[in-house]
Amino acid sequence: MINDFSNKNYWAIILGGSSGLGLASALKLARHGINICIVHRDFKSEMGIIQKNFEEFDKYNIKFISFNADVSNPQKRSIIISGLKENIGQGKIRCLIHSISKGNLKPMVGAKGELQNEDFIITLQHMAFNLYDWVKDIVNNNLFAKDARVISFTSEGNKKAFKNYGAVSTAKAALEAITRNIALEFAPLGIRANCIQAGITDTKSLRMIPGNEIMKAQAVERNPFQKLTTPEDVANVVYLLCRDEASWINGAIIPVDGGESFC
Amino acid sequence: MNKDQIIDKFKEILEPYAQNPQALENFSIESDFIKDLEINSTNLVDVFLDIEEVFDIEIENAALEQIQNSADAIAIITRKLEEKNN
Numbered sequence: 001m002i003n004d005f006s007n008k009n010y011w012a013i014i015l016g017g018s019s020g021l022g023l024a025s026a027l028k029l030a031r032h033g034i035n036i037c038i039v040h041r042d043f044k045s046e047m048g049i050i051q052k053n054f055e056e057f058d059k060y061n062i063k064f065i066s067f068n069a070d071v072s073n074p075q076k077r078s079i080i081i082s083g084l085k086e087n088i089g090q091g092k093i094r095c096l097i098h099s100i101s102k103g104n105l106k107p108m109v110g111a112k113g114e115l116q117n118e119d120f121i122i123t124l125q126h127m128a129f130n131l132y133d134w135v136k137d138i139v140n141n142n143l144f145a146k147d148a149r150v151i152s153f154t155s156e157g158n159k160k161a162f163k164n165y166g167a168v169s170t171a172k173a174a175l176e177a178i179t180r181n182i183a184l185e186f187a188p189l190g191i192r193a194n195c196i197q198a199g200i201t202d203t204k205s206l207r208m209i210p211g212n213e214i215m216k217a218q219a220v221e222r223n224p225f226q227k228l229t230t231p232e233d234v235a236n237v238v239y240l241l242c243r244d245e246a247s248w249i250n251g252a253i254i255p256v257d258g259g260e261s262f263c
Numbered sequence: 264m265n266k267d268q269i270i271d272k273f274k275e276i277l278e279p280y281a282q283n284p285q286a287l288e289n290f291s292i293e294s295d296f297i298k299d300l301e302i303n304s305t306n307l308v309d310v311f312l313d314i315e316e317v318f319d320i321e322i323e324n325a326a327l328e329q330i331q332n333s334a335d336a337i338a339i340i341t342r343k344l345e346e347k348n349n
Protein backbone atom coordinates (compact mmCIF):
# COMPACT_ATOMS: atom_id res chain seq x y z
CA MET A 1 0.00 0.00 0.00
CA ILE A 2 3.04 2.21 0.22
CA ASN A 3 3.21 4.87 -2.51
CA ASP A 4 -0.46 4.31 -3.23
CA PHE A 5 -0.85 7.97 -4.16
CA SER A 6 2.22 8.28 -6.36
CA ASN A 7 1.47 9.04 -10.03
CA LYS A 8 -1.69 10.85 -8.93
CA ASN A 9 0.11 14.20 -8.63
CA TYR A 10 -1.77 14.96 -5.44
CA TRP A 11 -0.77 17.66 -2.95
CA ALA A 12 -1.59 18.19 0.69
CA ILE A 13 -1.50 21.59 2.36
CA ILE A 14 -0.82 21.41 6.06
CA LEU A 15 -1.58 24.58 7.99
CA GLY A 16 0.51 24.30 11.13
CA GLY A 17 2.84 21.59 9.87
CA SER A 18 6.14 22.25 11.64
CA SER A 19 5.38 20.05 14.64
CA GLY A 20 2.82 17.83 16.34
CA LEU A 21 -0.19 16.41 14.52
CA GLY A 22 0.43 18.53 11.41
CA LEU A 23 4.01 17.37 10.90
CA ALA A 24 3.17 13.71 11.61
CA SER A 25 0.29 13.86 9.11
CA ALA A 26 2.50 15.47 6.46
CA LEU A 27 5.14 12.76 6.89
CA LYS A 28 2.56 9.99 6.67
CA LEU A 29 1.02 11.39 3.48
CA ALA A 30 4.50 11.95 2.00
CA ARG A 31 5.34 8.30 2.66
CA HIS A 32 2.33 7.38 0.55
CA GLY A 33 3.29 9.60 -2.35
CA ILE A 34 1.44 12.86 -1.74
CA ASN A 35 3.38 16.08 -2.40
CA ILE A 36 3.53 18.34 0.62
CA CYS A 37 3.10 22.07 1.21
CA ILE A 38 3.59 23.08 4.84
CA VAL A 39 2.62 26.46 6.20
CA HIS A 40 3.98 27.24 9.65
CA ARG A 41 5.01 30.21 11.74
CA ASP A 42 8.12 29.88 13.83
CA PHE A 43 11.01 31.90 15.16
CA LYS A 44 14.29 31.71 13.28
CA SER A 45 15.93 30.23 16.38
CA GLU A 46 13.61 27.23 16.00
CA MET A 47 14.32 26.76 12.30
CA GLY A 48 17.36 24.53 12.89
CA ILE A 49 15.22 21.76 14.36
CA ILE A 50 12.39 22.39 11.92
CA GLN A 51 14.69 22.19 8.88
CA LYS A 52 16.05 18.93 10.22
CA ASN A 53 12.51 17.57 10.49
CA PHE A 54 11.77 18.82 6.99
CA GLU A 55 14.81 16.93 5.65
CA GLU A 56 12.82 13.76 6.39
CA PHE A 57 10.68 14.60 3.37
CA ASP A 58 13.72 14.16 1.11
CA LYS A 59 13.49 10.42 1.78
CA TYR A 60 10.31 10.18 -0.21
CA ASN A 61 9.90 10.67 -3.90
CA ILE A 62 7.68 13.72 -3.59
CA LYS A 63 7.84 17.48 -3.98
CA PHE A 64 8.07 19.47 -0.77
CA ILE A 65 7.63 23.19 -0.16
CA SER A 66 7.18 25.21 3.01
CA PHE A 67 6.26 28.75 3.97
CA ASN A 68 7.03 30.45 7.28
CA ALA A 69 4.12 32.89 7.42
CA ASP A 70 0.99 33.82 9.35
CA VAL A 71 -1.84 31.60 8.06
CA SER A 72 -4.48 34.07 9.18
CA ASN A 73 -3.09 36.98 7.17
CA PRO A 74 -5.00 37.35 3.85
CA GLN A 75 -2.01 38.83 1.99
CA LYS A 76 0.24 36.00 3.11
CA ARG A 77 -2.40 33.47 2.11
CA SER A 78 -2.51 34.94 -1.34
CA ILE A 79 1.32 34.85 -1.64
CA ILE A 80 1.39 31.22 -0.47
CA ILE A 81 -1.32 30.15 -2.91
CA SER A 82 0.57 31.86 -5.76
CA GLY A 83 3.78 30.12 -4.66
CA LEU A 84 1.97 26.82 -4.52
CA LYS A 85 0.55 27.32 -8.01
CA GLU A 86 4.08 27.79 -9.37
CA ASN A 87 5.12 24.43 -7.91
CA ILE A 88 2.03 22.37 -8.41
CA GLY A 89 1.90 22.30 -12.23
CA GLN A 90 -0.92 19.99 -13.27
CA GLY A 91 -1.21 18.66 -9.73
CA LYS A 92 -4.27 19.08 -7.52
CA ILE A 93 -4.82 19.44 -3.81
CA ARG A 94 -6.18 16.23 -2.38
CA CYS A 95 -6.16 17.39 1.18
CA LEU A 96 -6.17 20.53 3.30
CA ILE A 97 -5.26 19.94 6.93
CA HIS A 98 -5.91 22.54 9.62
CA SER A 99 -3.58 21.98 12.57
CA ILE A 100 -3.25 25.47 13.97
CA SER A 101 -2.70 25.94 17.62
CA LYS A 102 -2.52 29.55 18.59
CA GLY A 103 -4.72 31.02 21.22
CA ASN A 104 -5.17 32.33 24.70
CA LEU A 105 -4.97 30.07 27.70
CA LYS A 106 -6.19 32.47 30.35
CA PRO A 107 -8.48 31.79 33.29
CA MET A 108 -11.96 33.28 33.38
CA VAL A 109 -11.46 34.13 37.02
CA GLY A 110 -8.04 34.99 38.36
CA ALA A 111 -5.93 37.58 40.08
CA LYS A 112 -4.69 39.08 36.83
CA GLY A 113 -4.77 38.40 33.12
CA GLU A 114 -8.35 37.18 32.99
CA LEU A 115 -9.83 36.07 29.68
CA GLN A 116 -11.20 39.04 27.70
CA ASN A 117 -13.57 39.36 24.77
CA GLU A 118 -10.68 40.03 22.35
CA ASP A 119 -8.94 36.83 23.49
CA PHE A 120 -11.87 34.88 22.10
CA ILE A 121 -11.74 36.79 18.82
CA ILE A 122 -8.00 36.29 18.30
CA THR A 123 -8.15 32.61 19.25
CA LEU A 124 -11.10 31.91 16.97
CA GLN A 125 -9.49 33.79 14.12
CA HIS A 126 -6.45 31.52 14.22
CA MET A 127 -8.00 28.24 15.32
CA ALA A 128 -11.31 28.26 13.47
CA PHE A 129 -12.33 31.02 11.04
CA ASN A 130 -9.24 30.81 8.84
CA LEU A 131 -10.14 27.25 7.79
CA TYR A 132 -13.01 28.71 5.78
CA ASP A 133 -10.76 31.37 4.20
CA TRP A 134 -8.31 28.73 3.02
CA VAL A 135 -10.98 26.42 1.62
CA LYS A 136 -12.60 29.34 -0.18
CA ASP A 137 -9.33 30.60 -1.69
CA ILE A 138 -8.27 27.14 -2.83
CA VAL A 139 -11.68 26.62 -4.43
CA ASN A 140 -11.54 30.04 -6.10
CA ASN A 141 -8.14 29.14 -7.55
CA ASN A 142 -9.52 25.81 -8.77
CA LEU A 143 -6.78 23.86 -7.02
CA PHE A 144 -8.73 21.13 -5.25
CA ALA A 145 -8.83 17.65 -6.77
CA LYS A 146 -12.25 16.43 -7.97
CA ASP A 147 -12.39 14.32 -4.82
CA ALA A 148 -10.74 16.27 -2.02
CA ARG A 149 -10.54 16.24 1.77
CA VAL A 150 -10.60 18.94 4.39
CA ILE A 151 -9.46 17.72 7.78
CA SER A 152 -9.42 19.73 10.99
CA PHE A 153 -8.35 18.74 14.48
CA THR A 154 -10.58 19.08 17.49
CA SER A 155 -10.28 17.82 21.05
CA GLU A 156 -12.40 16.70 23.94
CA GLY A 157 -12.40 20.36 24.93
CA ASN A 158 -15.19 20.69 22.37
CA LYS A 159 -17.69 19.54 24.97
CA LYS A 160 -15.80 19.46 28.24
CA ALA A 161 -14.67 22.44 30.24
CA PHE A 162 -11.07 22.70 31.39
CA LYS A 163 -9.72 25.66 33.35
CA ASN A 164 -7.91 28.17 31.12
CA TYR A 165 -9.24 26.43 28.01
CA GLY A 166 -12.30 28.69 27.54
CA ALA A 167 -11.16 30.42 24.37
CA VAL A 168 -9.67 27.29 22.77
CA SER A 169 -12.73 25.27 23.71
CA THR A 170 -14.92 27.85 21.99
CA ALA A 171 -12.61 27.74 18.98
CA LYS A 172 -12.90 23.94 18.78
CA ALA A 173 -16.71 24.13 18.84
CA ALA A 174 -16.55 26.76 16.08
CA LEU A 175 -14.02 24.75 14.06
CA GLU A 176 -16.36 21.75 14.16
CA ALA A 177 -19.30 23.87 13.05
CA ILE A 178 -17.30 25.40 10.20
CA THR A 179 -16.03 21.97 9.13
CA ARG A 180 -19.59 20.63 9.13
CA ASN A 181 -20.87 23.50 7.03
CA ILE A 182 -17.98 23.06 4.59
CA ALA A 183 -19.01 19.40 4.40
CA LEU A 184 -22.49 20.51 3.44
CA GLU A 185 -21.93 23.46 1.17
CA PHE A 186 -18.80 22.33 -0.67
CA ALA A 187 -20.02 18.75 -1.25
CA PRO A 188 -21.17 19.62 -4.79
CA LEU A 189 -17.53 20.58 -5.48
CA GLY A 190 -16.27 17.17 -4.36
CA ILE A 191 -14.98 18.19 -0.94
CA ARG A 192 -15.38 15.89 2.07
CA ALA A 193 -14.74 17.71 5.34
CA ASN A 194 -14.22 15.98 8.65
CA CYS A 195 -12.87 16.67 12.10
CA ILE A 196 -10.54 14.33 13.92
CA GLN A 197 -10.99 14.43 17.67
CA ALA A 198 -7.61 13.31 18.95
CA GLY A 199 -7.13 11.96 22.43
CA ILE A 200 -4.63 13.66 24.72
CA THR A 201 -1.42 13.84 22.66
CA ASP A 202 1.88 15.01 24.09
CA THR A 203 2.66 17.85 21.68
CA LYS A 204 4.18 21.30 22.08
CA SER A 205 0.67 22.76 22.15
CA LEU A 206 -0.52 20.48 24.92
CA ARG A 207 2.52 21.40 26.99
CA MET A 208 1.41 25.06 26.85
CA ILE A 209 -1.77 24.23 28.78
CA PRO A 210 -1.46 24.81 32.51
CA GLY A 211 -2.00 21.49 34.28
CA ASN A 212 -1.10 19.40 31.23
CA GLU A 213 0.86 16.91 33.35
CA ILE A 214 -2.33 16.07 35.24
CA MET A 215 -4.31 15.88 31.99
CA LYS A 216 -1.79 13.39 30.60
CA ALA A 217 -1.78 11.25 33.74
CA GLN A 218 -5.59 11.15 33.80
CA ALA A 219 -5.74 10.28 30.10
CA VAL A 220 -3.40 7.32 30.57
CA GLU A 221 -5.46 6.23 33.55
CA ARG A 222 -8.82 6.19 31.76
CA ASN A 223 -7.73 5.19 28.26
CA PRO A 224 -8.71 1.57 27.50
CA PHE A 225 -5.17 1.04 26.21
CA GLN A 226 -3.65 2.91 29.17
CA LYS A 227 -1.58 5.16 26.97
CA LEU A 228 -1.57 8.57 25.34
CA THR A 229 -2.46 9.17 21.71
CA THR A 230 0.60 9.76 19.52
CA PRO A 231 0.81 12.16 16.58
CA GLU A 232 1.38 9.06 14.41
CA ASP A 233 -1.93 7.52 15.60
CA VAL A 234 -3.67 10.63 14.30
CA ALA A 235 -1.60 10.78 11.11
CA ASN A 236 -2.66 7.22 10.30
CA VAL A 237 -6.31 8.26 10.29
CA VAL A 238 -5.54 11.37 8.24
CA TYR A 239 -4.10 8.99 5.67
CA LEU A 240 -7.18 6.73 5.82
CA LEU A 241 -9.44 9.73 5.27
CA CYS A 242 -7.41 10.67 2.22
CA ARG A 243 -7.97 7.32 0.55
CA ASP A 244 -10.65 6.94 -2.13
CA GLU A 245 -12.51 4.50 0.09
CA ALA A 246 -13.17 7.23 2.68
CA SER A 247 -15.17 9.35 0.27
CA TRP A 248 -18.50 8.63 1.97
CA ILE A 249 -17.30 9.97 5.33
CA ASN A 250 -18.39 13.58 5.40
CA GLY A 251 -19.12 16.08 8.14
CA ALA A 252 -18.12 13.66 10.88
CA ILE A 253 -16.27 14.18 14.13
CA ILE A 254 -14.10 11.11 14.39
CA PRO A 255 -12.56 10.20 17.74
CA VAL A 256 -8.98 8.97 17.31
CA ASP A 257 -8.15 8.24 20.89
CA GLY A 258 -8.18 4.48 21.53
CA GLY A 259 -11.56 4.96 23.19
CA GLU A 260 -10.44 7.56 25.72
CA SER A 261 -13.45 9.81 25.19
CA PHE A 262 -16.07 7.22 26.14
CA CYS A 263 -14.33 6.31 29.39
CA MET B 264 19.11 52.21 8.74
CA ASN B 265 19.12 55.06 11.28
CA LYS B 266 17.16 55.15 14.52
CA ASP B 267 14.19 57.06 13.07
CA GLN B 268 13.87 54.60 10.20
CA ILE B 269 13.95 51.71 12.66
CA ILE B 270 11.24 53.34 14.79
CA ASP B 271 9.05 54.00 11.74
CA LYS B 272 9.31 50.40 10.57
CA PHE B 273 8.69 49.20 14.10
CA LYS B 274 5.52 51.32 14.35
CA GLU B 275 4.29 49.80 11.10
CA ILE B 276 4.72 46.35 12.64
CA LEU B 277 2.75 47.37 15.73
CA GLU B 278 -0.12 48.93 13.80
CA PRO B 279 -2.25 45.82 13.12
CA TYR B 280 -1.89 44.63 16.72
CA ALA B 281 -2.14 47.84 18.78
CA GLN B 282 -5.71 48.20 19.95
CA ASN B 283 -5.17 51.69 21.25
CA PRO B 284 -4.62 53.80 18.11
CA GLN B 285 -4.09 56.91 20.17
CA ALA B 286 -1.17 55.34 21.99
CA LEU B 287 0.32 54.43 18.63
CA GLU B 288 -0.21 58.00 17.45
CA ASN B 289 1.55 59.34 20.56
CA PHE B 290 4.12 56.58 20.33
CA SER B 291 7.24 56.96 22.38
CA ILE B 292 9.92 54.35 22.80
CA GLU B 293 8.81 53.98 26.40
CA SER B 294 5.38 52.74 25.23
CA ASP B 295 4.52 49.50 26.96
CA PHE B 296 3.11 46.83 24.65
CA ILE B 297 0.29 45.74 26.89
CA LYS B 298 -0.44 48.71 29.17
CA ASP B 299 -0.16 51.52 26.62
CA LEU B 300 -0.55 50.03 23.15
CA GLU B 301 -2.99 47.39 24.40
CA ILE B 302 -1.52 44.59 22.34
CA ASN B 303 -3.04 41.23 23.19
CA SER B 304 -0.57 38.83 24.78
CA THR B 305 -1.15 36.30 21.96
CA ASN B 306 -0.24 38.96 19.42
CA LEU B 307 3.03 39.80 21.17
CA VAL B 308 4.45 36.68 19.56
CA ASP B 309 3.34 38.07 16.19
CA VAL B 310 5.10 41.36 16.88
CA PHE B 311 8.37 39.53 17.54
CA LEU B 312 7.93 37.21 14.55
CA ASP B 313 7.25 40.22 12.34
CA ILE B 314 10.36 41.95 13.70
CA GLU B 315 12.45 38.96 12.61
CA GLU B 316 10.84 38.99 9.18
CA VAL B 317 10.82 42.73 8.48
CA PHE B 318 14.34 43.44 9.75
CA ASP B 319 15.71 40.07 8.64
CA ILE B 320 17.29 39.35 12.00
CA GLU B 321 17.20 36.45 14.41
CA ILE B 322 16.18 37.10 18.00
CA GLU B 323 17.14 34.30 20.35
CA ASN B 324 14.82 33.20 23.16
CA ALA B 325 16.89 34.80 25.91
CA ALA B 326 16.65 38.19 24.20
CA LEU B 327 12.90 37.76 23.61
CA GLU B 328 12.28 37.29 27.29
CA GLN B 329 13.94 40.61 28.04
CA ILE B 330 11.70 42.64 25.73
CA GLN B 331 9.21 44.48 27.93
CA ASN B 332 8.54 47.66 26.00
CA SER B 333 9.31 49.38 22.71
CA ALA B 334 12.66 50.69 23.97
CA ASP B 335 13.83 47.12 24.65
CA ALA B 336 12.67 45.97 21.21
CA ILE B 337 14.32 48.85 19.40
CA ALA B 338 17.56 48.32 21.33
CA ILE B 339 17.65 44.67 20.28
CA ILE B 340 16.76 45.45 16.67
CA THR B 341 19.52 48.07 16.54
CA ARG B 342 22.06 45.69 18.07
CA LYS B 343 21.11 42.84 15.73
CA LEU B 344 21.27 45.09 12.66
CA GLU B 345 24.74 46.29 13.72
CA GLU B 346 25.90 42.70 14.23
CA LYS B 347 24.58 41.82 10.80
CA ASN B 348 26.43 44.67 9.13
CA ASN B 349 29.74 43.94 10.81
